[in-house]
Amino acid sequence: MVTKRRMVIGWVAVNLLAGVPLAAAGTGEASSVIYEAEDGLLAGTTVGTASPGYSGSGYVTSFDDAADSLTFTVNVPVKGLYEIRLGYNGPYGDKRTTLAVNGQPAGEIALASTTGFKEIPATKALLNAGSNTIRIDRGWGWFEIDYLKVAPAPAPAPHQITKALVDPQVTPEAKSLMSFLVDTYGSKMLAGQQGYNNVSWLETNVGKKPALVGFDFIEYSPSRVEHGSTSTETEKAIDWDRQGGAVTFAWHWNAPKGLIDEPGKEWWRGFYTDSTTFDIDYAMSHPESEDYKLLLRDIDAIAVQLKKLQDAKVPVLFRPLHEAEGGWFWWGAKGPEPCKALYRLLYERLTGVHNIHNLIWVWNSISPQWYPGDDVVDVVSFDSYPAAGDYSPQVSQYDRLVALSQNRKLIAMTENGSIPDPDLMDIYHTDWSWFCTWEGSFLTDGNTNTLAHLKKVYQHANVLTLDELPNLKTYGGGGGGVVTAPAAPSGLAAAAGDKQAVLSWTASAGAASYTVKRSAASGGPYTTVAAGITGTSYTDTGLTGGTTYYYVVTAANSAGESANSAQVSAVPTSGPAAPAGTLKVQYRAGNTNPADNTIAAHFNIKNTGTTAVKLSDLKLRYYFTKDGSQALQSWVDWAQIGSANVNRTFGTASGTGADTYVELSFTDAAGSIPAGGQSGDIQLRIAKSDWSNFSETGDYSFDGTKIAYGDWNKVMLHLNGSVIWGSAPN
Incomplete structure (x- = not known):
């Protein structure tokens, strides 16, 4: 209780x-x-x-x-x-x-x-x-x-929620997460945000990171993969887990077959009822059919990703078949019975066939007719999209979920536009375990959630953010959610460069920031070089070539600082910057459709030389036609070096297949690419201000056939103002 x-x-x-x-x-x-x-x-x-x-x-x-x-x-x-x-x-x-x-x-x-x-x-x-x-x-x-x-209004009855999960073989990590959620239920609410790329926006504008991030298996759907879709959502979720955050996954499941694929009903809209002819009722009532076997194929594809998460010891709040009762998704188009049967099939196949046991099962409907049963549901939930600026706590939906679960399940707001006001929660007796604001304008337009409201919510005593979480992997339930100091960072590595050392390490669970310390002697004493680092890398510059430097890193949060990490050393050089030919750009199309409203280009910069290269010395240009006079906008959805460390500007170009380029530049905080290393994923997205379509066919830098990284000389790279890779259009 x-x-x-x-x-x-x-x-x-x-x-x-x-x-x-x-x-x-x-x-x-x-x-x-x-x-x-x-x-x-x-x-x-x-x-x-x-x-x-x-x-x-x-x-x-x-x-x-x-x-x-x-x-x-x-x-x-x-x-x-x-x-x-x-x-x-x-x-x-x-x-x-x-x-x-x-x-x-x-x-x-x-x-x-x-x-x-x-x-x-x-x-x-x-x-x-x-x-x-x-x-x-x-x-x-x-x-x-x-x-x-x-x-x-009658006085609310006490909750009757236990920490037991429906999967009897659930992993220790999932047990720990559930224990924490139950212990904090009714007194604290986890701040959540859909889309890993939005974490840096929140940190920059609100000053806090959410406790929970929402991810989506959408691009792993086999019928999307057949059209060239790729995804790194699993890797992003693992990275977020290593920072100490909670992970939730939805699945906008593209229908296994029957994609209509015509204007307004394109293949990539295949999770919508109006964009597919796939019949869930027929499939579930004919287990011998191709349609049923395709459902199994799709579930098996997602099991591969869930197994990666389980192997990485990531517990997942798993929310499949969401918003079914609305009927706008194909899994809800034929009413509750086939949808409930499909949910049970998911549960039985993932747990029984694939031995996936890192899941906390979240059901997303308030209707009793759609409820699949207490034996396969850990959390009941609702997706809330009231009018912009409506910060009320959605009492009606909450009370219906209390009745649905007989007050024996956690209740969560698994998607939302406007975030409920935590102060109103105390007045109206509504206990949402977490919220998860949808991405895009719901977060950033200043209307759905004003910046003042976001700051109020994220700084509220009843709302938990990343820096306030305990170690969710080992939480035993006795601490009542009390934050403990993080463990020392692991995996510290140092790469020597020109009068600099590039450090990187593995995130510590529950850490809010890191401190880099340096010594001229092995074993210390150490002097602080930089504090308050929120990423997992740092470049120490202005060093003397040929001198050995020794480094340790500590992690900290509101409860205190960790012990020192294991020590590493580096001997910087005094050589010049990397010569031409030692850097190359790899490219893949993040969106292979040349005629929709988004350009998505992913890059990886490789250093094949013998000297580290500062990313702040580099500029990358991608050439395209903007197909109109509308203003352009851009985002870095994810970058291994940190989305906030990648700047974008648009410029005018000339030549075949291009009238515009977007130039990526990098902050000092992006660090360096060590000799033999690489930048990792940099995922760029471009759209017009009115979201009208592009025509990428023939664009200089676009190649929709490149769905895996490969060297691409139609993306140009500058080092300190000089071209070091690729060429501009003629």
Whole structure:
């Protein structure tokens, strides 16, 4: 059992005009009042009577236009937290609507498909004594509102969550992670972010790294691999785990076959129902069919990646078949039964056939009809995308998950746009174990989540970030989430260069920063050269050639500093910079489709010489046609040397297949490439400001056939202003 914490849901504004008491005070039950929808204030909506089973004299429908709404006025005797229940009818599929309470956003309400009028818990709301307004807005989908019921909210029941996982053979690392999540549930929430490339943005703009990063198996789907897709998500996840963070994986599973592949329904949209003819119901009911065997093929392909993670001792919060009840993904297109069967097939094949046991199984639906069963689910979850700037804690969805799991499972917000306000969680009794903000504009547009809100969340006492985590691999549950000092870094290596030494090491779990120390004598005493390093490399410059230098590195977090690492030494040279011919650029197409809205080019710079080369002395140019006058934008989605250490600028070019180039340059913090070494992956992405398509066919530097790294002289590399590799277009 764990301590409760709270959080606020959605926004609700409803003017309920005529209140009918359902239970009088003094009966031993909380007094509740029902407000008939037809008595409310209608804006663009109408009263209907055609659907049978409603209460009162009718219901409100025709939420057609953006401004259409139904507003009630609710009167309560005292200020406090009240439960709002909703009577509605939702034929023809699942719907959603939004609420506002006293003019303030109060969250999104999921309206499951019904065959008649039913009552559901809609939200909880902090109401003032006297008159309050609750508004129901259009949302999306056709629905009919019968009434609202208002009653004092009951006190939350204590959680009944244990640390036992559904897989009896689960790895020690997964047990430790689950133990930590259970111990902190109700008092702390893990900050999460989708996309490893966004970690550096958060560190730069917010000053913190998340505790959890979301990854995706999407590009490992065999039907995408057949089109040339490649991925390094597994390697990125291992790297994040080595830094001490928690890892979660989703799988935008491209359908195994039946990709329509026409404009608007391209092959790479094959996880959407409208872009494939693949029938999950047929496949699951015909285990002898090719379709079923292709499902097994795809699961086996993902098992390869999960096995890599298991071998690296990475526990994974695994969330397959997400958002199924929405129907927009093929795995949910035929209703709950085939989807639940596929989820169980995933569980049984991964654990029973492939012996994958590093997973904490996360189910992503609030509907009881879609729930696959307690025996295959460790965590229940919801993906939350309320209106931009709506920081309410989504009480309705949380309460429905409590009911679904009978308060015996952890509850997580596995995707989100706007991040719930932790202060509101205390008011509304909502305990999300973690959130995971989706990438792109949801994080950076300043509207969905303002920078001030991001800083508030990441610096909140109830929100855990990377620097506040214990060692998640060895956490035993007795520490209650108390941070301990990290272990000393391992794998320290030194490469000598021209009057410099290039150091690199393996990340220590739970470390927030590193300190490099140097001595002129073996064994010390050591003097601090640099502190507060957040990466796992450092270049010590200004050294004397021919002199031996001795180095150690320590790791630190809020709990203290580690012991020294093992010592290494380096003897810098006094030679000139690397001569021409000792550097080369390797390239692969990160996106092989020449006619979509993204250019994705991946690079690796190799040093074949005998002297280390500073990356800050290099500039790399990739040539292309921009196909229009729109402004260009670029990102480095991931780089082994750190995305924040790679700068991008656009320039004008001329020649066959090019009118533009993008130039990559590197900060001093990027370090050096040692003799015989390489930069590692640098993953560049370019798009237009309006996200219109490029036409890369014939572009000078593009080659869609290059799906594996190879030397490529159509990417140019400069060393201190001189061309050292490749050539510009003629």
